[in-house]
Amino acid sequence: MLSKSKAKLAGQNKYTFRQRVKRDFVLNKSLYLMIIPVVLYYVLFCYKPLYGVIIAFKNFSPNLGILKSPWIGLKHFRDFVNSVFFLRTVKNTIVINITNLIFGFPVPIIFALLLNEIKNRYFARTVQTVSYLPHFLSTVVVCGMIIDFTRDTGVINDIIALFGGTRKTLLGYPQYFVPVYVISDIWQEFGWGSIIFLAALAGIDQQLYEAAKIDGCNRFQQVIHISVPGIMPTVVTLFILRIGNIMNLGFEKIILLYNPAIYETSDVISSFVYRKGLQEFRYDYSTAVGLFNSVVSFVMLICANRLSRKYNDMSLW
Structure with a gap:
């Protein structure tokens, strides 16, 4: 042979x-x-x-x-680093992404684990379909809904007033922008983001669950000792990619939600590039800022991959 x-x-x-x-x-x-x-x-x-x-x-x-x-040469890079916008845009980009990572990254994982435990397939498929729908809504439509809901006459303020709070337009206050952005982003993407984890769960050998039942494990113990370890390579891979994108934040939703009154917490690198490049026609300067952002993201991706390979024996390469 x-x-x-x-x-x-x-x-x-x-x-x-x-x-x-x-x-x-x-x-x-x-x-x-x-x-x-x-x-x-x-x-x-x-x-x-x-x-x-x-x-x-x-x-x-x-x-x-x-x-x-x-x-x-590097004049545009020096101008950006020395400008008053540097610390604000970098800080806001990192704060929004880290907040989204802390609160948003676990949600599709938990949702996929819960959905995987539903035995009624018809009900599970219905929940999946409903959770996917917000992902397919236009960003313009979603932002319009957010603006209407967060007005002083919106449904969110109706709930706040019901519990004795004061009505206020939430997007008119800098301190509320990050929570509004992150919560709306989780609502829009958690269902779609759970697809890859459901696929990973479907690939786990079902005989492991049968063996766990014979050994007396309940449903929760099966999730902890079989389901979670089974999807951990997928979780680590996506986490590394999220770390690499921690300096990247799309400008579309930002510019549709922010206004000059809340630039303090809402102005990020991508929205700054948009204003400089497409509104002020400073193509060279905006390109330099975008390149700076890409280089930092690349370095963070390399570092995250090395740390994961060192401590978890899991990496992208």
């Missing part, structure tokens, strides 16, 4: 790299054709635009173009 395996391996090694690629393409032609749109998407919209990062180091002028604009 061993000699047959060696002979087969030797037969594979006699082909050159080009021949092996050609042979693999013939055998898996349909798979290669299916992946072409994905590759084109990343090449055209992710890798090709990287050429434009050069303007972060130039005094960019649309009339001169990217190559002919004068080179000024």
Whole structure:
């Protein structure tokens, strides 16, 4: 048997790299054709635009173009670090992301574990469908709902007034922006985020649960000793990715919710880049700020991956 395996391996090694690629393409032609749109998407919209990062180091002028604009080195980076907006935008970005990580990351995990314990499949599918729906709502619609609900005449203030509180427009006070943003984000994404954990739970060997029942484990003990360890690699992987994105926060929801009165806690790096780049037409400066943000995120991703590999023996690479 061993000699047959060696002979087969030797037969594979006699082909050159080009021949092996050609042979693999013939055998898996349909798979290669299916992946072409994905590759084109990343090449055209992710890798090709990287050429434009050069303007972060130039005094960019649309009339001169990217190559002919004068080179000024790290001036835009120094201007951003020394500006009054640096500490505010970085602090707000980190605070919102960490708050969302602490309160938002466990919710889809807990939801998936609870949903997995429901024995009535019809009821479970109904709950899943209802929980997924907010994810498919437009960001504009969601933000419109949030603004209406948090007005002094909105339903949230109706509840506050019912318990003796004072009516106030929540998005007019800086201290309320982070809770409103995080709670609405959890409501919108926890159902959709639970899909990957439900898939991980479905991959756990059911014989483990049968053995646990024979040993006298109740449902809670089965969750703690079988379900949670079974999805832990998925949890660690997603946690590392969340750490790597801790400096990234989309500007769409931010700019639809914030106003000058609450810039103190709502202005983040992405909204600052939006204002500088698209409203003030400072493309070079906004590109420098975005590049700074990406570099910091990349370093944090590397560090999180190394720490996870060191202490948990789990990592992305």
